[in-house]
Amino acid sequence: MGTVSKLTGVLATSISKVSGVVITSFAKIAGQLVSLFTNTNAVAKSITVTDAQSIRLHDTNAMGVEWDQSDDFSISFWVKPGWNSTHSSSTYLFFMNDIGGGVHDNTIRMWYKRSNNRLNVDWRSSSTAKTSQFWLFHSQAAAYVDSYNAAGLGASYWSSANRGNVGDDDYTMITITKGTGTSSAFTNLDLYWNGTTCGNGFYSSGNNTGTPSMGNNDRQIALGSSTYGTYNLSGNAAETKFDGLTMWDKRLTAADVAELYNSGTPIDATTHSASSDLKGYWEFEANGNATVGGEAFVISGNSNIEVR
Amino acid sequence: MNYYIVTKEVFENMIQGDITFAHHLSDTCIVTSTEDVSDTLHEFANTTELANHTGLDEWEIDETEYLSGL
Numbered sequence: 001m002g003t004v005s006k007l008t009g010v011l012a013t014s015i016s017k018v019s020g021v022v023i024t025s026f027a028k029i030a031g032q033l034v035s036l037f038t039n040t041n042a043v044a045k046s047i048t049v050t051d052a053q054s055i056r057l058h059d060t061n062a063m064g065v066e067w068d069q070s071d072d073f074s075i076s077f078w079v080k081p082g083w084n085s086t087h088s089s090s091t092y093l094f095f096m097n098d099i100g101g102g103v104h105d106n107t108i109r110m111w112y113k114r115s116n117n118r119l120n121v122d123w124r125s126s127s128t129a130k131t132s133q134f135w136l137f138h139s140q141a142a143a144y145v146d147s148y149n150a151a152g153l154g155a156s157y158w159s160s161a162n163r164g165n166v167g168d169d170d171y172t173m174i175t176i177t178k179g180t181g182t183s184s185a186f187t188n189l190d191l192y193w194n195g196t197t198c199g200n201g202f203y204s205s206g207n208n209t210g211t212p213s214m215g216n217n218d219r220q221i222a223l224g225s226s227t228y229g230t231y232n233l234s235g236n237a238a239e240t241k242f243d244g245l246t247m248w249d250k251r252l253t254a255a256d257v258a259e260l261y262n263s264g265t266p267i268d269a270t271t272h273s274a275s276s277d278l279k280g281y282w283e284f285e286a287n288g289n290a291t292v293g294g295e296a297f298v299i300s301g302n303s304n305i306e307v308r
Numbered sequence: 309m310n311y312y313i314v315t316k317e318v319f320e321n322m323i324q325g326d327i328t329f330a331h332h333l334s335d336t337c338i339v340t341s342t343e344d345v346s347d348t349l350h351e352f353a354n355t356t357e358l359a360n361h362t363g364l365d366e367w368e369i370d371e372t373e374y375l376s377g378l
Binding site for chain 2: 086088090103113115116127132134136138139202207
């Protein structure tokens, strides 16, 4: 049987519901198992710095992710570390700031520092108006046991040889969810490892210098590096892979995150129950084009789309 | 504040409560501390000099909380 392109004369580009029920993964047609959502590829970040090796985009269409310090939002992606245990530096997982700006210019970022096994989050509008938070994963002390259990790394640090709790293909889904407060106080910012909360961040009120005063202009975004200068802080031994970047204009609930995690198998995020708040979605299947948001990542140098 | 690169052995004998930043390398440690240490490999005047020499970012040195034992 050939490819079905029309149903009762109407062009069929996708099937998302059957008899009113949302279909997110597999279904059968005439007894044959068919996949309605495929996720076979990811984007691999070169271990070399410079913009010519980056995964980056310039947001030019006000897609709805130009958040300021008072906005609630969530950012989620799947990551498969390529750095090894000798990596003494940091790796930016996600970086967003003003187009042409530096580290202090309306920045929202996440980075993992392997030398102290901390995942850091901050946002800032200047060097004197910033807030940051972090979680660490290798201590079973009461203050850190939630992140210890969520990550499953044990006493060793996160690396390609110790990926901890993972979903399909050894990917971990990392999600931050922010409320409408301006600081990174642990009541205003959550980190999830896969579908599990990492508990309170280190700073009860956030690590604050002044109060960020961010604009809502278009942003530049990078995965696996900063967005400016030498696009530094990538990995070391092997490429780190990213998949399924989603950006939400709401603070996702724990149930929302669990739905997105889907027991470790990525879903089509457009079918998520909170999809009305999904402002950016990149599947990284054939290219870096957005499924939601209309903006495309430029993937250059040795960074490329690969099999997961 | 003092800005040093020291051996692991020297680092382990520094006053933990005085350390504000530490970055471990394979056999040395980049450290900032209010303690005066004489047995250093390198000493720097400020964060900028330390960052230029080590390749770390100034913001990272200034903002990374040091936790003894963690």
